[in-house]
Amino acid sequence: MADSDFHSIRVATLRGDNKIPFDIYVRVAGKYILYCRSGESFEGTRLERLRAKKLKKMFIKTDDQIPYDQYLEQSVEQAFDSKSRKTLEVRAQVIQGFQQATAEAFMENPQSESLYHHLSSTAQRFVEFVSREPDAAKPILAIENTDMSITHHSVNVAVLTILMALNSEFKNSTKLHLLGLGCMMHDIDLFHTWQDYGKPVDQLSPAELAAYKLHPKLGAGRLQNVGFIDQIVMNVITQHEEYIDGSGFPKGLVGKEIEPVVLLAAVANAYDRLVSFQRLSPKEAQKTLMIDKLGLYPLEHMKNLTSIIRSLNII
Ligand SMILES: [Fe+2]
Ligand SMILES: [Fe+2]
Numbered sequence: 001m002a003d004s005d006f007h008s009i010r011v012a013t014l015r016g017d018n019k020i021p022f023d024i025y026v027r028v029a030g031k032y033i034l035y036c037r038s039g040e041s042f043e044g045t046r047l048e049r050l051r052a053k054k055l056k057k058m059f060i061k062t063d064d065q066i067p068y069d070q071y072l073e074q075s076v077e078q079a080f081d082s083k084s085r086k087t088l089e090v091r092a093q094v095i096q097g098f099q100q101a102t103a104e105a106f107m108e109n110p111q112s113e114s115l116y117h118h119l120s121s122t123a124q125r126f127v128e129f130v131s132r133e134p135d136a137a138k139p140i141l142a143i144e145n146t147d148m149s150i151t152h153h154s155v156n157v158a159v160l161t162i163l164m165a166l167n168s169e170f171k172n173s174t175k176l177h178l179l180g181l182g183c184m185m186h187d188i189d190l191f192h193t194w195q196d197y198g199k200p201v202d203q204l205s206p207a208e209l210a211a212y213k214l215h216p217k218l219g220a221g222r223l224q225n226v227g228f229i230d231q232i233v234m235n236v237i238t239q240h241e242e243y244i245d246g247s248g249f250p251k252g253l254v255g256k257e258i259e260p261v262v263l264l265a266a267v268a269n270a271y272d273r274l275v276s277f278q279r280l281s282p283k284e285a286q287k288t289l290m291i292d293k294l295g296l297y298p299l300e301h302m303k304n305l306t307s308i309i310r311s312l313n314i315i
Helices: 045-052 062-080 088-108 113-132 134-142 150-166 176-185 206-212 215-221 231-239 260-276 282-292 299-311
Strands: 006-010 024-028 031-036 057-061
Touching: 006 024, 006 062, 006 088, 057 062, 062 088, 088 113, 088 134, 088 150, 088 176, 113 134, 113 150, 113 176, 134 150, 150 176, 150 260, 150 299, 176 231, 176 260, 215 231, 231 260, 260 282, 260 299, 282 299
Parallel strands: none
Antiparallel strands: 006 057, 024 031, 024 057
8 A cells, every 4th residue: 555545643542441433553673564453453552562663653544644633533522521521641641642742743843823823722721730630740740751752851841840830830821731842842853863862961971961051052042934923932942951050051041030839840841851861760750850959940940840750649
C-alpha cells in the first residue's frame, strides 16, 4: 500500500482504556505493519514499550481518519467529565496524552497561528481541570517519561506550576492559563535539538554547556517573526533558566528583573528536569533541588513545590 493510504497519528493520543475502533500500523523499513487491531485497547505496558523506542507516531488507514477523530474527541470529553465512570487516574492519563500531543503538534509547526490558538484553548481547559481536580496531578506525574520527551516534561512543568500558583499569592490571577501555556512551550528549542539535554548540567563540556545555555534565546528566536505569542508565554520561554542572584542564563537577570510568575515555572522546571531527564526519584529530586538551588530561587517557591508534592503523596 502507498504512503497516501496512511495517515500519521500521535502515540500520546492513545492513552486510556477505550477500545480502539481502527487498526494501527507502525512503519518499519518503509513498510506499514499492523500493530494493533481494531477492537483492542492500548493501555499500559504496550504503549510504554513503544515510547521506550522513542516512537512518537503511528499510522492509521486514511479511510479511518473519521473514526480516529471521533475516538479522540470521545475519550477527551469523557476524561474532562468529572461525572464519567472512568477513574480519575485514567481520565488524567488521557488528558496528559492529549495535552502532550497538542504541544507536540505546535512545536513541530511553531509558525502556525491556528495550532497556537488550539494549544492555548487546550491549556485553558487543562488549567481549569487541574484547579478543579488537583488530585489529577498525581497520576499525571506518575507517568514515567520513558523517552525523555520534552513535551511530556512540559506537561509536568505545567501541572506543577499551576498547583504552585494556586497555592500562592497568584491564585486569583486571570492569566494562569497563559502561564500553563508558557510551560507547555518553554523548551521549544530543545524539542528541535540533538543536544543531550538528559545530561546533568554540571557534566556538560564547556562547548555543550555554551550550546545548552542558548536554548531559551533560540526558543524565542523560533517565534520572533510571528505576532501571535502572548507576552507571558514569551517570558516563560526566555526567563525560565534565570536565577534570582543573576547567575542563570541566558541574560543573567536578577530577581526583580524576572517576571514573578515565571519563577514558579522555573522551580517546577528545575525539579522536573531532575525527575524526567536525570531519572531521580521525586524524593531525591526534591532534596537535590533544596540543596543545589538554595539562594537561586525564592525560598517560598521551593517550599511551595515541596508542600504540593508532599500533599499529593509523591514524596
Ligand atoms: Fe529549559
Ligand atoms: Fe525544561
